[in-house]
Amino acid sequence: MGEPEPVDLIHLADADGDRCIVRVTGRYKPGILTGHDTLRADVLVSTSFLDARLELYLLQRDLSAWEHELEGLVPGGNAGIGGGRGLELGLRLNEDQSVCVTINDPDRLSTFFWIRPHDDWIQDHRVRLDRLQQVWPSEVIETAPWSTSGVQTVGTEYFRRGHRGPSRCLRRRGRPHTHQPDRPTGLADISSSSSVGHSRKTVQSRLRVLSVAEIELAVCSP
Structure with missing residues (x-):
């Protein structure tokens, strides 16, 4: 039995060609205690001024928070995924039903843009979350x-x-033991372009992605 096909947890796109996708590709370390329930994902962004691929590692609590925020999302409200450990992706639903997407990956990329997805995108994303949880359920x-x-x-x-x-x-003995994912590292490829009076410029960066453990160590150390 082969590996499951990738699942798009988030897939926002509009008629202008702008898109934001969070594509889950599998478990971080299948069968390994500290990495089995951690999911690997690619964040794919394409706009008129930016093309980027960033890495994101999702814990089960990230999926639970995403489900809760998605259920309560109304115009003027916010939903997001990640954050606190590295890349954070935020969505703000505007009164005109457009979505402001913000991406903050410390030391790598910080940007925002607007997308006008189809009207039933919230329900569609509930279905996407259900599909993801069926393909890669929590097993620890x-x-x-x-x-x-x-x-x-x-x-x-x-x-x-x-x-x-x-x-x-x-x-x-002593305090409760908390399992943390091992040190995921990887590359993030970022391309940026501008069409105002200049030829298209492409910048490729090889970036090291900090692990959850490294970030928490940096925050908690005196």
Whole structure:
């Protein structure tokens, strides 16, 4: 059985050719405790002045937050995904039903632009989220956070189809143990162009993507 086809969690486009796509391509590290439920995604942006491909790593809590914000999105409201660990993509629904897209990837790219998607794009994106969760469901389960003996037990059970029983069980004393994704690194290709009085310019950048662990370490260190 081959790898599942990529799923577009976000796909906004308009008649002018502007587009913003978040394309989930798979699990970060399938079968590895700290990376199995982390999903890899490409953020693809194309406008009259910018073409970019950036990397994004999605945790399950990112998907839950996206679902909640999408459900409550009304004109004047905001929804977004990512942020706090690197790339952040935000959407603001305007009164005229156009969408202001903001992208902030620290030290790499910060931009905003407007897209006028089709009228039922919110419902369409609910369906996209459902599809993503069917293709790559959450499969890492933490059980028994505290035992009566005072020893903290974090039991993590990873089930494959046809596999029975837990594959890992960690016991720790003291504060709860939080699993963080390993260090995802990659490249982001950015092309920018301008058609006002100049020939098209293309700039290719090879950029290192900071991991969740690195960013949290930088924030939490004294």
